[in-house]
């Protein structure tokens with residue numbers, strides 16, 4: 001949330017809206033959430049900005065830091081850089097042309113599609129695949145997956161693709177386009193319309209790569225609503241703009257599950273949904289699976305159509321994008337045309353991705369052993385309900401927190417009861433430390449405990 | 452720190468439980484991944500041997516800051532000639548065990564290769580004890 005910490009995050013908890021329940025706590029794939037003083041608190045070092053907490057929050061308390069439409073007008077040339085899932089939100093009677101027109105009515109002077117560089121990028125990825133020793137090569141298309149690998153699978157960071165993202169390559173191409181027209185970069189603002197918080201973080205705080213060419217990001221949800229309003233007036237408005245559609249059929253489907261893997265080199269798998277991805281990476285990590293060449297891994301179910309900022313139903317979006325793709329008959333038949341975007345290979349390479357956290361309990365084996373003994377000892381006394389009442393997602397995480405001096409054993413109400421050391425008032429203090437003051441008082445207006 | 456696991460002969464679906472648990476433990480302790488790999492391979496082979504050849508067994512693992520010491524003790528037919536059993540390719544695996552994809556006669560040699568210390572004692576019709584030590 002704040003830029004002063006070493007890890008930038010797009011996701012933050014609106015403490016005033018948070019009702020202090022256990023939904024996000026239980027669903028965080030990296031166990032990065034604790035309840036403190038009655039509200040959710042995200043651990044910045046292990047949050048991967050996947051947005052699972054947003055999905056499950058009933059109080060709309062998980063917010064996203066993002067730019068607003070007004071800010072685009074600071075620039076003379078205002079580029080909307082859109083992912084294809086934006087068009088996938090609309091029924092087919094809304095043409096791509098109309099969507100572009102609406103974006104112009106909103107104030108953008110140019111529209112480019114993120115996936116325009118996909119055919120070029122995959123060539124670079126194939127070259128990378130041939131040069132690397134680490135199999136399987138893991139796609140970096142989904143920034144939440146890159147973070148997941150850094151946080152939970154540090155030994156697999158060496159398997160990540162070290163090629164710039166589609167967003168960055170397309171942005172390079174955009175600036176090149178403008179340069180040819182003699183326009184200075186200062187006059188250009190490139191705004192990425194994002195389907196998820198993970199891509200915001202990838203832009204604001206790129207892994208490996210140092211600089212970003214994107215000016216700011218705007219939520220796809222917000223833009224979708226604005227476009228819909230403009231569509232109602234679009235036929236009465238006469239607006240002319242440069243129509244430029246550079247996508248091939250394959251590129252339209254790039255962000256769908258399997259869209260990228262199909263074009264990678266060798267034997268490839270595509271896996272979507274964080275639970276599925278984690279299960280498979282565990283397997284890769286355990287058994288050193290090296291007879292698979294390429295893994296396309298995406299955090300969201302159905303990949304980007306399931307992005308947390310995509311308002312449409314993900315299954316319908318997949319279908320609609322498929323149908324849109326089949327309209328691209330002229331360019332298509334799934335094979336590649338010569339890419340219109342072309343950069344030297346070295347210009348799109350990025351430095352290695354490093355693990356984000358030291359794995360394990362401690363970097364020193366003796367200390368780690370002592371900690372592990374303590375954790376095991378505590379878990380003998382904890383009830384094993386994984387109720388979340390202590391403010392941690394499960395008994396094991398709680399025991400680890402206690403060992404790392406991040407929580408007090410007395411936060412567990414069951415332990416309070418069985419130990420019988422604390423008097424009633426004292427025990428209540430511990431509960432209030434986690435769940436906030438007055439949480440134990442009668443309250444008929446609270447948001448939780450409702451059907 | 453000590454850990455104990457029970458192993459049941461014939462239960463192939465559970466074979467590998469102890470070795471994958473040990474892998475998680477050693478990861479938590481930040482043991483060098485190359486060493487983890489060796490320990491886990493050695494334990495896995497020994498674990499499968501109980502499942503494939505014996506009736507039941509117990510695995511005890513003792514970890515300190517210098518070494519991982521694993522002892523697998525089983526009740527089973529025992530091994531008549533350890534020297535012969537240690538040879539690459541020697542196997543008495545039943546057709547059923549072969550059907551499960553085991554029986555290449557590579558398990559014990561593989562343990563030898565991956566362990567820093569390996570000791571094996573056996574009594575026919577009583578059982579077998581395998582000790583595996585890896586320095587960390």
Ligand SMILES: Nc1ncnc2c1ncn2[C@@H]1O[C@H](COP(=O)(O)OP(=O)(O)OP(=O)(O)O)[C@@H](O)[C@H]1O
Pocket residue numbers: 496500501503504505525527528529530536537541542543544552553554555556557558559560579
């Ligand atoms: N715990 C045990 N109890 C009884 N016999 C054993 C035991 N472990 C090994 N043996 C004997 O030693 C032989 C060789 O063991 P080894 O693990 O090398 O090969 P395998 O188990 O037959 O095949 P593989 O391990 O390659 O699947 C076995 O076939 C079996 O006769």
Ligand code: SF4
Pocket residue numbers: 050141142143144145195196197198199298299300303304305306307308
């Ligand atoms: S699958 Fe797509 S929408 Fe979902 S987090 Fe990854 S990049 Fe974002």
Ligand SMILES: [Mg+2]
Pocket residue numbers: 496499500503553554557558559
């Ligand atoms: Mg064997």
